[in-house]
Each structure stands twice: as structure tokens, then as C-alpha cells.
Amino acid sequence: MMDQAASTVTTASTPSPENAVAPGAAAQGVARVEAEAVNKKETRALYQKRVKIFPKRARGTFRRVKWVVMALTLGVYYFVPWLRWDRGPAAPDQAVLIDIPARRFYFFFIEIWPQEVYYLTGLLILAALALFVATSLFGRVWCGYTCPQTVWTDLFLVVERLIEGDRGARIRLDKAAWSGRKIVRRTLKHAIWIAIAILTGGAWVFYFADAPTLLLDLVTFQAPAIAYMAVGGLASTTYVLGGLAREQVCIYMCPWPRIQAAMTDIESLIVTYRGYRGEPRRPHRKAESWEGRGDCIDCNACVAVCPMGIDIRDGSQLECINCGLCIDACDEIMDKVGRPRGLIAYDTFANVERRSMGQSARFSLMRIRPLIYAGLIVVVGSIMLFGLTTRSVLDLNVLRDRNPLFVTLSDGTIRNGYTVKIINKQHETRSFQLDVEGLPGYRINVVGQESGGGLLLTAKADRLASYRVFVSAPRKSLEDESTPIGFVLTDTLDGAQAAYDAVFRGPGS
Amino acid sequence: MAAEKHTDDYTGIETTGHEWDGIRELNNPLPRWWLWTFYASIVWSIGYWIVMPAWPLVSSYTTGMIDYSSRALVAERIEEARSAQDVYAAKIEGAALSEIQSDPELLEFAMAGGRSAFAVNCSQCHGRGAAGAPGYPNLNDDAWLWGGTLDDIAQTIAYGVRTEHDETRVGNMPAFVSDETLTRDQANDVAEYVLSLGGREHEAAAAGRGSEVFAEHCAACHRAGGVGNTEVGAPNIADGIWLYGDDKETILETVTYGRAGVMPIWADRLSPATIKQLAVYVHALGGGQ
Known part of the structure; x- marks a missing residue:
């Protein structure tokens, strides 16, 4: 054939x-x-x-x-x-x-x-x-x-x-x-x-x-x-x-x-x-x-x-x-x-x-x-x-530590660890202030920065910046195992904001 | 091929002679040049058998002509990566711990190396997230048995706790009741006193008696008020952090039988650079002083 x-x-x-x-x-x-x-x-x-x-x-x-x-x-x-x-x-x-x-x-x-x-x-x-x-x-x-x-x-x-x-x-x-x-x-x-x-x-x-x-x-x-x-x-x-x-x-x-x-x-x-x-x-x-x-x-x-x-x-x-x-x-x-x-x-x-x-x-x-x-x-x-x-030209991403969920400090306060990622899509370096909402009496500090003196997180032009952040709160301000909180990032110059809803874990009542 | 050729009426295309329940397969073959690529790939595979490792034998395999081995290649790559890291490892070894912490480049390298060394060597007892377990300290908090500065941590990692090394951390929580130093009643009184130190619910009369026993037998190590002493690994027993448990039963057990937790000597197994990386990593977990 x-x-x-x-x-x-x-x-x-x-x-x-x-x-x-x-x-x-x-x-x-x-x-x-x-x-x-x-x-x-x-x-x-x-x-x-x-x-x-x-x-x-x-x-x-x-x-x-x-x-x-x-x-x-x-x-x-x-x-x-x-x-x-x-x-x-x-x-x-x-x-x-x-x-x-x-x-x-x-x-x-x-x-x-x-x-x-x-x-x-x-x-x-x-x-x-x-x-x-x-x-x-x-x-x-x-x-x-x-x-x-x-x-x-x-x-x-x-x-x-x-x-x-x-x-x-x-x-x-x-x-x-x-x-x-x-x-x-x-x-x-x-x-x-x-x-x-x-x-x-x-x-x-x-x-x-x-x-x-x-x-x-x-x-x-x-x-x-x-x-x-x-x-x-x-x-x-x-x-x-x-x-x-x-x-x-x-x-x-x-x-x-x-x-x-x-x-x-x-x-x-x-x-x-x-x-x-x-x-x-x-x-x-x-x-x-x-x-x-x-x-x-x-x-x-x-x-x-x-x-x-x-x-x-x-x-x-x-x-x-x-x-x-x-x-x-x-x-x-x-x-x-x-x-x-x-x-x-x-x-x-x-x-x-x-x-x-x-x-x-x-x-x-x-x-x-x-x-x-x-x-x-x-x-x-x-x-x-x-x-x-x-x-948006500014994004905030927060990852909570899952191991351990929370840490009890010697004075009885509860501390949570977070990885905070700031995505700066503008072509200039920006500085931000990070605040936490919904957590009375909280303290915040960033690994590598002295706590207390006004936290300033910077993100380079067109880059992602990642920070380890510890948030601690007195045990009495936590009613539940899980407290909803909000991270708010504010540009120190133009006041632009980005927010992220997170939770704060504690031992519960 | 079937003896008789059959042509599909609708398409006018010859069938292959295969038939399943009356369904016939049309013979739409590849173009000739594509058929040749098929043969070429067969020829290629024969060449591949000769050149590359291919066939399993009873206890080995045909190694091929160019001695290719993916395992050897991986080993080579790991060696390359190691030698690339050597530059940093040498810097880490030569630098003081505080210098590592203040140099962003070294810090990043130390944190990455410390994280993986921790997972391999430390997480078995201290947990993956260093949260510890009863008897194994939580390394995230700000309470340190043997001190929480970079140098303290490095020292503890290198020589361990209660080991045979000369530099080891050593302290002794005696078994007060088993050794018949204290009676069961005295032990109970001390436990009540310890509860009172943390501001918790306690029996006031017993605690009062216990304070005298504490001053006589315990304060030498745990200090007045139970604030502890990192020189001898005596924990602060007035705060909210408890290594074995914070209930009265556990405290009583500790007073009765004593405690002697151990940690191995890591200087024998890990390089000085790795120990420094681990110290920096643990220090940065949140409780470093």
C-alpha cells in the first residue's frame, strides 16, 4: 500500500x-x-x-x-x-x-x-x-x-x-x-x-x-x-x-x-x-x-x-x-x-x-x-x-508566629511575634510608623531596633521590607484566647496608610 | 494489518483493521518526516544507554562512558556551597558576638545558619519554635536559667549543663526531703511560701513558717525573695515562668526529689562558628538580654 x-x-x-x-x-x-x-x-x-x-x-x-x-x-x-x-x-x-x-x-x-x-x-x-x-x-x-x-x-x-x-x-x-x-x-x-x-x-x-x-x-x-x-x-x-x-x-x-x-x-x-x-x-x-x-x-x-x-x-x-x-x-x-x-x-x-x-x-x-x-x-x-x-502603591502583610502561639514573659505579660512585610511600590524610600489597634496597653518592638524611641520602619524604593515585630500586652487586657487586632502602617511624610487585620493570641481566661 | 483492506465510507480513509464492537480505527498516520523523528529518538536512546548510566545490574548498574552521577554532582554542589559559605564562616569565627549582631550581612548569615542548626540539633528538646516543654526551657521568653546575654547563651550551648566538661554550667537543686534535710511539713511550708512569692493563693500561716525555712535552705541559691541566680542556674521562682510547672504539687515534687536537667556539650559536635550562629539566633528569638 x-x-x-x-x-x-x-x-x-x-x-x-x-x-x-x-x-x-x-x-x-x-x-x-x-x-x-x-x-x-x-x-x-x-x-x-x-x-x-x-x-x-x-x-x-x-x-x-x-x-x-x-x-x-x-x-x-x-x-x-x-x-x-x-x-x-x-x-x-x-x-x-x-x-x-x-x-x-x-x-x-x-x-x-x-x-x-x-x-x-x-x-x-x-x-x-x-x-x-x-x-x-x-x-x-x-x-x-x-x-x-x-x-x-x-x-x-x-x-x-x-x-x-x-x-x-x-x-x-x-x-x-x-x-x-x-x-x-x-x-x-x-x-x-x-x-x-x-x-x-x-x-x-x-x-x-x-x-x-x-x-x-x-x-x-x-x-x-x-x-x-x-x-x-x-x-x-x-x-x-x-x-x-x-x-x-x-x-x-x-x-x-x-x-x-x-x-x-x-x-x-x-x-x-x-x-x-x-x-x-x-x-x-x-x-x-x-x-x-x-x-x-x-x-x-x-x-x-x-x-x-x-x-x-x-x-x-x-x-x-x-x-x-x-x-x-x-x-x-x-x-x-x-x-x-x-x-x-x-x-x-x-x-x-x-x-x-x-x-x-x-x-x-x-x-x-x-x-x-x-x-x-x-x-x-x-x-x-x-x-x-x-x-495600591503600598501594601502591608502580617504573618503571625504559629510556633509558639504566644510567649509568657516573666512579669506575666503575653507576647506575640509577627513578621511584618511592607511592600513599597513607589520609586523612593519611605519611612513608616507602625501602630496596633484594639489592644489596650500594648507595647511594640522591632528586632534590631531599640524599643521605646519611636519605631521607624523604612522600606527602600520599589522593594519589600520585612521586619520581625514583637507585640506584648498585659494579660488582663486579653479576654479570650484570641483577640482581633489591626496593624496600621502610616507613612511619616504623606500620611498614606495601609492596614492589616490580625489576631493576638493568649492563654485565655 | 488486516488481510482485507477496509475503507471508511464517510471519510474515505482506510482503517487500521482494528475493530472493537463494530467501531473501526481510521488510519491517519504521521507525515514521513515526523515518523523519522520517532526512529531518531530510538537511535538516540541507544546512544544514551551507552553514554549515560542506564541499566540496573544485580548489585550495581552500567555506569556509562562519561561517569555521570547525579549523587556525585549533588555532593560537588554542596561542597561548592560550603566553600562559598566559608568566607562568612571565617568572618563569623573571627568576630565577637556583638559584632555579628551589629553587622547586617553577618547577622543575616548567622540567623539563617542558626535557624537550620537549631532545627537539626536543638529542636528535639526545645521544640521547633523553641517554646520548650516541661523540663526544657522556653527560649523565647525573658527568663534565663544561666543568663541571657549573647556570651551566656554561647557558653551554655558550647559546654552544656551538668556535663563532664570543665566549663560546664553546674548547679544543684538537692532532694531536700529524700535526703532528709527537710521534713514533709517543712517542705509543704516552703511550697506555700513560694506560692506567696508569685502573689498567688496560699496559706498565710504555712507561708510564714516557710519563709524561715526558705531563708535557711533555699536563699543561698534562689536569693532572698526568690529572684534566682544565673551563676548557679537557680531560677527566679517569683515570676510567672515555670520550667516544670507552677502548681503546688509540682513545686512540692521539686523540693522533695530535687531537679538536675542536663544539656549536652555541643562544642564537640558543632564548629565554633555554628555555635556563634546558634547563640545569635537564640538571642534574637525575643528574650535576649
């Missing part, structure tokens, strides 16, 4: 040189491309050997959108670590920084401590919901335009096309025997790919340390080993996934196609071949009548440009990343043969059915599913915004 499969593949994938004019090609300069969809259902076989895809360059609206999105996403990725943001001398001035040793995350005006990692959770929830809403409205546009796999594969294809030429030239080079020319081109291509991969990995590490310093360290080989390992690891995955594996990642490795398939419905805009208009397909000669036939002239332009190697005319399929390059290719052909554009277009299942029955199409953004997703985005976003605007 495997032999059978292999032989099928061989016949199916025999590519002819570009622009070979097939019999019956249309005369208006439209040539039929001898392109066979690599990922056609019929040609998929058990333990199939990978069939190479040589996507032809597309021109048109969606290709332009893809260029813009590529420039934006790569631009953001490469330049964000270099943005500066002044936070005073106590904190780094990098706008976006994940400071792992100091356990801080800086994002412009936002600074997140480890215990506030729920902001990150919220951000991920928002990202997921945004993906849901986009998918339910426009299908897998994430896959087609913004996914890093797509962006870098596109970038690597640009390099490949610059060096080896477009589809036909690449196919010829691939089939050609090894020669000096082939070796030079292949070496050059892979060298540039590796350079891009290293720059990709290189940009990643700048998010984790001061970018200018790290760059200097990296090029002078002074950077820590982990930085080089991160660069190396990301460079190799970028090279392998973006350069070599390409569509294999989307088809066999990525879980998103399966998950997103559950989010589209018959009202989602997906790349659609309007079969009712295109069929029956047949090559078309100039001046031949369009009566009794479809608009599809079977030129295979849509197949040749597809980076996933599919034939969109087979209908909606898992391999399709909704990038719209086949739309561009088909529109160009339709212009040439003088038929209306949009034989392949972003359309919904429902509309295709309506149109094929002669009804008018309709598309609405206000459907229940995207509205629910959008509503959830508003709710989560509001919660996060509320959390962010009411975030």
Missing part, C-alpha cells in the same frame, strides 16, 4: 516548468499553470513523503495587507525593547522589560510585581477572546496574517524568491543537478535565513535585560551564557520552523486549526470559491462564449500562489489559513479575461448558498456569538482597568 501511495505522489507532484502553455489556454495572456495542489485530498497518503511547495508571488489587495501587517508586527517585535521610559533612578528605564532576577514586569506606565501576575492572566484571557471574536467574524485571519509562523515564513519566502527567483525558477533549480550555481544560491539563501533567525532570537533576549547594555555584551561576548543559549534556541526554531518546516507546522503541529475550526460558523467570512459561479470549469479561448459554462478557466493561478499547497476549489479545509492570496491571484485573472472579480472571495457559507439560490447576500457583524465574545472582552477589560487604576 505504501508503494502505491508513493507512486501516486510522484505522478501528482511532477511539476512542469513555469509558463508552459497548456493546450487550450486563454489567449488574453493568461497561461494555465501546471500546478497541482500538493495537499489535495486524493493525493494524501499513508506515511506520505513531504511534497515541496513553491508558492508563486501574488499581487493584489490582500498581499498588500499582508506586507503591511508583516512590517508592523516585525517592527513592533524588533523595536519595542529599544523604547525608553523614565521611571527615576530606582527602576530601569526600558519601556517594556521582563526583569526576572528582580521579579518585575515593566510595561510603559505599568509595573507588575509577582503577586500581581493575574494581570498577565487577564491579558492572556483578553488575547484569547480577541482571537475568538476575530475568528467568528473573519475565520482564521490570525493564521493568515499575524501568526509569527506565517510572518516569518513569509519573510523567509521573500529571501528565497530574491535569490532563487519565482515559482518556475525555483522548481527548475530544485530539479536541477547540483552545480556551482545551485550551491552558491542555496548557500546564500540558507546563510541569510540563519542570519534572520539569529536576529530573531537576538531580539527576543532584549525583552529580558537592558537592551543597549545587552547588545554590547552580546557582541563583545560578555553576555551571560543563558543569553546566548536563548538566542541559539530561538534562532534554531526560527530557522527550522519558518525556513524548513513552513506549512508542516500549521498542518501537523499546531493545535489552533482544530480549535479555531470550532469557532467559525456558516456566517463567518472565510476564503471561499464560489462554485455556483465557477462551475463547470473549463479552459477558455478568446472570443469563446461564456454561455453554459462557469467563470473558472481552470488556470490554477489560485493553486500556484497558495503557501499551504491546497486547491481552494476543493472547499473549506483544515489546511487553509485564510490568507486570501488565492483571491488576489484569481482577481488578476478575472480582470484579464474580462469577468467580474470575486470568483474566490471572503464569503460565508450561508451567503454562497443564498447566492446560488438567487437570493441576495447579507453579512452582519452584530451576530450573537461575536457579540458575546465582545461583551466578555469589555467585562474583562473593565475589570483589569479597574484593578490597574485602583492598584
Whole structure:
């Protein structure tokens, strides 16, 4: 059976040189491309050997959108670590920084401590919901335009096309025997790919340390080993996934196609071949009548440009990343043969059915599913915004000693030990006074400080300060085994307060 | 594989030939390149057997070519950590106890080291939180049998209580009644007097008689008024802290049979630096003087 499969593949994938004019090609300069969809259902076989895809360059609206999105996403990725943001001398001035040793995350005006990692959770929830809403409205546009796999594969294809030429030239080079020319081109291509991969990995590490310093360290080989390992690891995955594996990642490795398939419905805009208009397909000669036939002239332009190697005319399929390059290719052909554009277009299942029955199409953004997703985005976003605007810059945490619960002193007073943690999120050192409420006749002293002379607890800028505090009270002021008390921390300068409810344990009556 | 090929009608995909109660398994195999990564991992594992320790033998195991051992690695890391600590340990050893307490860096190191040394060596008797137990003093409070300054504490830890060492803490609470120094009635009177010292309920007449007995037999160590003497480990018996118990029965038992609690010599087992760390740690528990 495997032999059978292999032989099928061989016949199916025999590519002819570009622009070979097939019999019956249309005369208006439209040539039929001898392109066979690599990922056609019929040609998929058990333990199939990978069939190479040589996507032809597309021109048109969606290709332009893809260029813009590529420039934006790569631009953001490469330049964000270099943005500066002044936070005073106590904190780094990098706008976006994940400071792992100091356990801080800086994002412009936002600074997140480890215990506030729920902001990150919220951000991920928002990202997921945004993906849901986009998918339910426009299908897998994430896959087609913004996914890093797509962006870098596109970038690597640009390099490949610059060096080896477009589809036909690449196919010829691939089939050609090894020669000096082939070796030079292949070496050059892979060298540039590796350079891009290293720059990709290189940009990643700048998010984790001061970018200018790290760059200097990296090029002078002074950077820590982990930085080089991160660069190396990301460079190799970028090279392998973006350069070599390409569509294999989307088809066999990525879980998103399966998950997103559950989010589209018959009202989602997906790349659609309007079969009712295109069929029956047949090559078309100039001046031949369009009566009794479809608009599809079977030129295979849509197949040749597809980076996933599919034939969109087979209908909606898992391999399709909704990038719209086949739309561009088909529109160009339709212009040439003088038929209306949009034989392949972003359309919904429902509309295709309506149109094929002669009804008018309709598309609405206000459907229940995207509205629910959008509503959830508003709710989560509001919660996060509320959390962010009411975030305190001073926190007090008190841990009571549990062993021993309390200590009886020789004069009969009862003493409890506490660990008091002051979280100072301001970028300047602050001093505080610590008081206890609800405990008549208490005394307080801090380990390492002389008791009596007005306790002053300091917390350094943007740091947590931890103190051992002993509170003692006469036994007669304790009625129960457990007395509720409150710790109140007051900033000696601006009077800002933080409180913590605790208990004071005693022997009971 | 099954003799007859079967193709699923709905998907058009061949099945594996496996069938459970009429349910057949579709054959959707991996792409070829992924299949090769599977074979490559098998080859890798064979190489791993040769290079790394892998197979158990009867009384040992195959050690592999590069002599890797996670146990040796841990030992090495511990050694590294020790030598990194040596810098501080040497500083601690050279510094006076009060200097350790006033240097934040040394204090932090001493507290961390003291905490773990306490857990390993001391917590068995004194408790994890040093709260003690009857017969084993609470180290959190401000009552000290042998003194609560840093030097006192270090001395007690190093040479113990009632050991054979020359520097040991030593004191003697005699068994007054068993030795027939006091009669049972006199012992009862003294117990009543001791109760009165702490301001507790007592029999006034008996306490009055007891005060004379106390002055004659007890005050030498416990001092007038029962305030105690750390030179001989005589506790303050006028305060609220009791090593064996504060009820009259326990006090009577102490007077009758005597007490002789012991603590081992730690200088033989712990390094001078560790003893200093322990002293600093115990001092900071809340009762240090």
C-alpha cells in the first residue's frame, strides 16, 4: 500500500516548468499553470513523503495587507525593547522589560510585581477572546496574517524568491543537478535565513535585560551564557520552523486549526470559491462564449500562489489559513479575461448558498456569538482597568508566629511575634510608623531596633521590607484566647496608610 | 494489518483493521518526516544507554562512558556551597558576638545558619519554635536559667549543663526531703511560701513558717525573695515562668526529689562558628538580654 501511495505522489507532484502553455489556454495572456495542489485530498497518503511547495508571488489587495501587517508586527517585535521610559533612578528605564532576577514586569506606565501576575492572566484571557471574536467574524485571519509562523515564513519566502527567483525558477533549480550555481544560491539563501533567525532570537533576549547594555555584551561576548543559549534556541526554531518546516507546522503541529475550526460558523467570512459561479470549469479561448459554462478557466493561478499547497476549489479545509492570496491571484485573472472579480472571495457559507439560490447576500457583524465574545472582552477589560487604576502603591502583610502561639514573659505579660512585610511600590524610600489597634496597653518592638524611641520602619524604593515585630500586652487586657487586632502602617511624610487585620493570641481566661 | 483492506465510507480513509464492537480505527498516520523523528529518538536512546548510566545490574548498574552521577554532582554542589559559605564562616569565627549582631550581612548569615542548626540539633528538646516543654526551657521568653546575654547563651550551648566538661554550667537543686534535710511539713511550708512569692493563693500561716525555712535552705541559691541566680542556674521562682510547672504539687515534687536537667556539650559536635550562629539566633528569638 505504501508503494502505491508513493507512486501516486510522484505522478501528482511532477511539476512542469513555469509558463508552459497548456493546450487550450486563454489567449488574453493568461497561461494555465501546471500546478497541482500538493495537499489535495486524493493525493494524501499513508506515511506520505513531504511534497515541496513553491508558492508563486501574488499581487493584489490582500498581499498588500499582508506586507503591511508583516512590517508592523516585525517592527513592533524588533523595536519595542529599544523604547525608553523614565521611571527615576530606582527602576530601569526600558519601556517594556521582563526583569526576572528582580521579579518585575515593566510595561510603559505599568509595573507588575509577582503577586500581581493575574494581570498577565487577564491579558492572556483578553488575547484569547480577541482571537475568538476575530475568528467568528473573519475565520482564521490570525493564521493568515499575524501568526509569527506565517510572518516569518513569509519573510523567509521573500529571501528565497530574491535569490532563487519565482515559482518556475525555483522548481527548475530544485530539479536541477547540483552545480556551482545551485550551491552558491542555496548557500546564500540558507546563510541569510540563519542570519534572520539569529536576529530573531537576538531580539527576543532584549525583552529580558537592558537592551543597549545587552547588545554590547552580546557582541563583545560578555553576555551571560543563558543569553546566548536563548538566542541559539530561538534562532534554531526560527530557522527550522519558518525556513524548513513552513506549512508542516500549521498542518501537523499546531493545535489552533482544530480549535479555531470550532469557532467559525456558516456566517463567518472565510476564503471561499464560489462554485455556483465557477462551475463547470473549463479552459477558455478568446472570443469563446461564456454561455453554459462557469467563470473558472481552470488556470490554477489560485493553486500556484497558495503557501499551504491546497486547491481552494476543493472547499473549506483544515489546511487553509485564510490568507486570501488565492483571491488576489484569481482577481488578476478575472480582470484579464474580462469577468467580474470575486470568483474566490471572503464569503460565508450561508451567503454562497443564498447566492446560488438567487437570493441576495447579507453579512452582519452584530451576530450573537461575536457579540458575546465582545461583551466578555469589555467585562474583562473593565475589570483589569479597574484593578490597574485602583492598584495600591503600598501594601502591608502580617504573618503571625504559629510556633509558639504566644510567649509568657516573666512579669506575666503575653507576647506575640509577627513578621511584618511592607511592600513599597513607589520609586523612593519611605519611612513608616507602625501602630496596633484594639489592644489596650500594648507595647511594640522591632528586632534590631531599640524599643521605646519611636519605631521607624523604612522600606527602600520599589522593594519589600520585612521586619520581625514583637507585640506584648498585659494579660488582663486579653479576654479570650484570641483577640482581633489591626496593624496600621502610616507613612511619616504623606500620611498614606495601609492596614492589616490580625489576631493576638493568649492563654485565655 | 488486516488481510482485507477496509475503507471508511464517510471519510474515505482506510482503517487500521482494528475493530472493537463494530467501531473501526481510521488510519491517519504521521507525515514521513515526523515518523523519522520517532526512529531518531530510538537511535538516540541507544546512544544514551551507552553514554549515560542506564541499566540496573544485580548489585550495581552500567555506569556509562562519561561517569555521570547525579549523587556525585549533588555532593560537588554542596561542597561548592560550603566553600562559598566559608568566607562568612571565617568572618563569623573571627568576630565577637556583638559584632555579628551589629553587622547586617553577618547577622543575616548567622540567623539563617542558626535557624537550620537549631532545627537539626536543638529542636528535639526545645521544640521547633523553641517554646520548650516541661523540663526544657522556653527560649523565647525573658527568663534565663544561666543568663541571657549573647556570651551566656554561647557558653551554655558550647559546654552544656551538668556535663563532664570543665566549663560546664553546674548547679544543684538537692532532694531536700529524700535526703532528709527537710521534713514533709517543712517542705509543704516552703511550697506555700513560694506560692506567696508569685502573689498567688496560699496559706498565710504555712507561708510564714516557710519563709524561715526558705531563708535557711533555699536563699543561698534562689536569693532572698526568690529572684534566682544565673551563676548557679537557680531560677527566679517569683515570676510567672515555670520550667516544670507552677502548681503546688509540682513545686512540692521539686523540693522533695530535687531537679538536675542536663544539656549536652555541643562544642564537640558543632564548629565554633555554628555555635556563634546558634547563640545569635537564640538571642534574637525575643528574650535576649
